[in-house]
Amino acid sequence: MEAAEVRELYEIQYSDLILLSSSSSSSSCSYHQEKMIMENLGPTGPGLLAIKNVPDASLLRRKLLPLARKLALLSPDDRKRILREHNLGSDVPLKNPDRNVSSFAMQLKYAQGLESFENKPSHRGCSHLSLEKENTGRISDFEDDEFDGLESMFKELGFCMMEIGLCVARICDRVIGGNELEQSLLESCAAKGRLIHYHSIVDSLVLREAGRRKGSTNRHANNHARSEQRLSKGANLDTNANQVRSCEIHHNLWQQWHYDYGIFTVLTDPMFLLSSQPTESSEVYISSYQECASPSGNSYLQIYDPNKNKVLTVKSSAESFIVQVGESADIISKGRLRSTLHCVCRPARLDNLSRETFVVFLQPAWSKTFSISDYSLEHYNSGCQSLEKAEENTAADQEQNSLGREIQKIVPPLSARLKDGMTFAEFSRETTKQYYGGSGLQSNK
Template identity: 80%
Template sequence: MEGAEVLELYEIQYSDLMLLSSSSSSSCLHHQVNMIMENLGPVGPGLLSITNVPDASLIRRRLLPLARKLALLGPEDRKRILREHSLGSDVPLKNPDRNVSSFAMQLKYAQGLESIETKPSHGVGSHLNLENEKICRISDFEDDEFDDLENMFKALGLCMMELGLCLARICDRAIGGNELEQSLLKSCAAKGRLIHYHSIVDSLVLREAGRRKGSSKRHANNYARSEQRLSKVANLDTNVNEVRSYDTQPNLWQQWHYDYGIFTVLTDPMFLLSSQPTTASDEFSISRYQECASPSGHSYLQIFHPNKNKVLMVKSSPESLIVQVGESADVLSKGKLRSTLHCVCRPARLDNICRETFVVFLQPAWSKTFSISDCPMEHYNAVCQPLEQAEESNVADQDQNALTQEIQKMVPPLSARLKDGMTFAEFSRETTKQYYGGSGLQSNK
């Protein structure tokens, strides 16, 4: 749905965010606080962006390409690199048809920036000149490409955690109390994820690597047939277990869902353009890439705006950091903040574009208890109000109404997942079960 209306995010400068979070309210700051609450609250989209964060841009440019390199490494090399840098994964990396490769780490608030120096290193910023890294060979990687992986992961992650805490403090003052900030601090940790969204070419690389492992002799003969298959499936989801879209839905990297924490902080994505092998003798694993601009000028993050009853395509400033509201913030603020229903779509008809991002999920402690008895459940996730008199509406409205109904079918309502007195751990388990479990509507692969 690349023709969707574009939402340009409200932006706040890092310096202004720091000032707002550390200062008592004054008349000159009221407008910015009001704008933050308007964008994160019931009438807004539930997200905003933060610009000019010191050093974040440099770390982002060095860290994000490593997501693709890790995704396309051989299993043993990848396992060793992840182990050396204290990383794991929460997706089945053995599945060659996965849409996403995700590399995760627990980040502790108590670590502070001194944790960046826990291992010998050349420093977080010492390898950030990308001029010589535009073209790379995945198969010829050197271990020193990943020397600063853990340090950069922690540096950017802790920076994003600080932004989340500052924003929680600002929201708390506007709402009254300190529920959001204290809930984050009591959790002691957040989860960081370095994520590679596979291009169709990347998927082909992984499939061919698997075939070569079984029988390298068939590689040359299989290439022509594989490329032919590639052209046929360029606009189809490569994960056969994923929920199938109706005609009104785009091809999705990630299906519609809510994040169930307090805040999700993520980088503006990076797009990489892969070069396909030109002959049958070329190695699939030598797929080259270079950074490119977004094919359509936006992030390919889509949200459903309940007040407007429509899907919007999110556009953010290059190298900004985006903050979106999760369901726990919706509940803890008693509806003063609104969780963001979102998905990630693929660029249409472009089989060699992949997407890289880094995300930090800020959540309450697992033992945090939710009380919802004093706020009506219908107040939460008033997601989609079906369009009335659809038969009298124009074609665009009818298409939008069909998409709205499809999203409603795919996303289990909050009222079905959250009960009064539940802990965050129980809510998390129930949410995961309903999205991905035996009766769930979505795949976790």
């Protein structure tokens, strides 16, 4: 399969976003920016846009993101203690040595975030951040001060990203009419932040070797051999650590195809870390790495565009923030915003490259009720219609058509998960069940 077409995101300056969200100005400049935001988040756009030049975010990002890898590769006991001390949890089974992703999560409360927005200093975060510390030393001798500021940095960057989401919601509300998007976010009282480490292949082998040494030698040796065999075949794990059925044409993924089901997802431009090749001492390998540029110059976030029946690879400015539309925003806006079908692909032939990112999921209150009585049935079933049209395309498009059909086989359609009058809690449960439940399309069968 040829490399996916690159989609460069529409970008807006953070200062313009703040001004636009707080102003009722009808200037030609603000009108153009609103129009571009809606075009890019709407049904004819990619469902994403980027925010650049966020004050002090670069420093926070550079300090926080490498901690995802350090946490993922700590011993289970050390990691459990560090997470407890910094009020973090995880929504993946970290004891599973076959996991492709390690995620560290915290609930971020809007009340604290709004207070932070109002009182934030002119130089956010500088008091507790220092970039002088080198990434050296043995992990077995790590000091807890490696993680100094973890909780505060997590919250500070998370609150900043929540502010971005609220601003985008406010702008969309003004164009759509009413304030249902912003109000739905505030009524939820909290967003979820996740610090995520996408494992390099070598990371995974190091973790499996550590698990083998800790347990029964014979039993874990067999598990280790099977793990390496699965790895060599390109088996995938989604972010809930469920193994996904391998598909020949989209097998090499860090994260399988899916929709986010909240309102907005705000994520950092990813950081890529290149680790040294492992020696007999896994501790040296774990603590030795360097930041590197994306091998392809893009984010490795891929989206499926139903309008073009194409997979597109997302590219945004370094250290920008990406705002992505979720299914709840699609529903609440009656299709004026379009949710984004996406995955995260893995670079080929780079066994020691990992990907780090920080994500904030903004969702409505669990009690939010969805009405689809005036939701366009054409939009509701757009994925199925796109595939029907794909059957009529020329032979030159068959590879993309095949990929589109394969994606649809593992992504349950919205029409099968959403019923009129459902609460967000019911919708999220049904969505999770149809993706990952016992008979789900991405279950471990």
